[in-house]
Amino acid sequence: TQLLEQSPQFLSIQEGENLTVYCNSSSVFSSLQWYRQEPGEGPVLLVTVVTGGEVKKLKRLTFQFGDARKDSSLHITAAQTGDTGLYLCAGANDMRFGAGTRLTVKP
Amino acid sequence: ETGVTQSPTHLIKTRGQQVTLRCSSQSGHNTVSWYQQALGQGPQFIFQYYREEENGRGNFPPRFSGLQFPNYSSELNVNALELDDSALYLCASTLWGMFGGYTFGSGTRLTVV
Numbered sequence: 001t002q003l004l005e006q007s008p009q010f011l012s013i014q015e016g017e018n019l020t021v022y023c024n025s026s027s028v029f030s031s032l033q034w035y036r037q038e039p040g041e042g043p044v045l046l047v048t049v050v051t052g053g054e055v056k057k058l059k060r061l062t063f064q065f066g067d068a069r070k071d072s073s074l075h076i077t078a079a080q081t082g083d084t085g086l087y088l089c090a091g092a093n094d095m096r097f098g099a100g101t102r103l104t105v106k107p
Numbered sequence: 108e109t110g111v112t113q114s115p116t117h118l119i120k121t122r123g124q125q126v127t128l129r130c131s132s133q134s135g136h137n138t139v140s141w142y143q144q145a146l147g148q149g150p151q152f153i154f155q156y157y158r159e160e161e162n163g164r165g166n167f168p169p170r171f172s173g174l175q176f177p178n179y180s181s182e183l184n185v186n187a188l189e190l191d192d193s194a195l196y197l198c199a200s201t202l203w204g205m206f207g208g209y210t211f212g213s214g215t216r217l218t219v220v
Contacts, residue, residue: 006149033208042111042197042211043150088149094163095140095199095209099149 003027004089004098012104016078021101023089024071031092032072034063036085037100043088046074079105109134111212113198119218120188126217128183130198133210138162139181140209141173142197150197156181157203185217193219 005024013019023032031050035043047056049065049072056063060083062075076083086100112131120126132139138157142150152165156175170186179200185192195216199209 035208035211040213042199042213044211045208048208086149090209092208094152095155096152096165097142097149102147 004091004096006087006089006098006101008101009099010102010104012106013079015081015105015107017105018075018077019079019103020073020075021087021103022071022073023098025091026070027091027093028069029091029093030069032065032069033090033092034072034074035088035090035097037088038085043086043097048092076103079103081105081107111198111200111210113196113212113215115215116213117216117218119220122188122190122219124188125184125186126188128185128196128198128215128217130181130183130200130212132179132181132198132200136200136202136210137179138201138203139175139179140199140201141181141183142199143167143192144195144197144214146194153183188219190219193217 033048034046037043047063052069053067054065060077088100090097114129140155141153144150154164155162159175172184175181195214197214199211201209
């Protein structure tokens with residue numbers, strides 16, 4: 001079992017601010033996925049990163065996969081209230097999830 | 108294409124009872140995974156089914172069992188329910204071997220009283 005640690009656990013910011021959340025492991029992943037989950041719903045896939053050092057952009061969201069494929073980060077630029085949710089990372093090796101970062105963006 | 112459908116959406120059971128949760132996978136997907144998500148936590152992997160066989164299991168006791176049917180739909184059965192089994196149960200499907208990630212259903216909210 002490959003343990004994924006996400007930080008911070010909670011994050012509360014004002015609309016318009018930038019933020020970065022992290023997903024770390026001591027294990028190497030063939031690929032890693034980020035999901036966002038809203039209350040009462042299942043997680044929704046945002047991105048899959050596969051290559052070490054890879055950077056993917058999804059509008060205001062930038063995802064980076066570490067060179068050694070053991071860690072990843074998600075950066076949000078100019079956060080909006082609609083970004084509020086639980087951000088989860090999961091290793092494709094065994095589809096285990098981290099505990100998530102609960103983001104609240106206040107107007 | 109249809110997404111992942113789970114039923115029922117909500118369920119209340121008494122401690123000691125048994126429950127069956129159902130999941131229809133997304134069209135074209137042949138692999139189903141089940142997760143338990145306690146309030147405020149990330150999803151915890153229960154098990155995965157591929158070709159109607161269990162293909163990986165998390166740290167859950169044997170009273171959690173499952174089935175996958177030839178049409179790739181799946182059931183999660185929990186016997187001898189305990190209060191701590193109260194959670195959101197998520198089903199997710201994918202096509203085996205794809206990096207495309209999983210499609211999740213909206214879950215079944217189980218409350219054990």
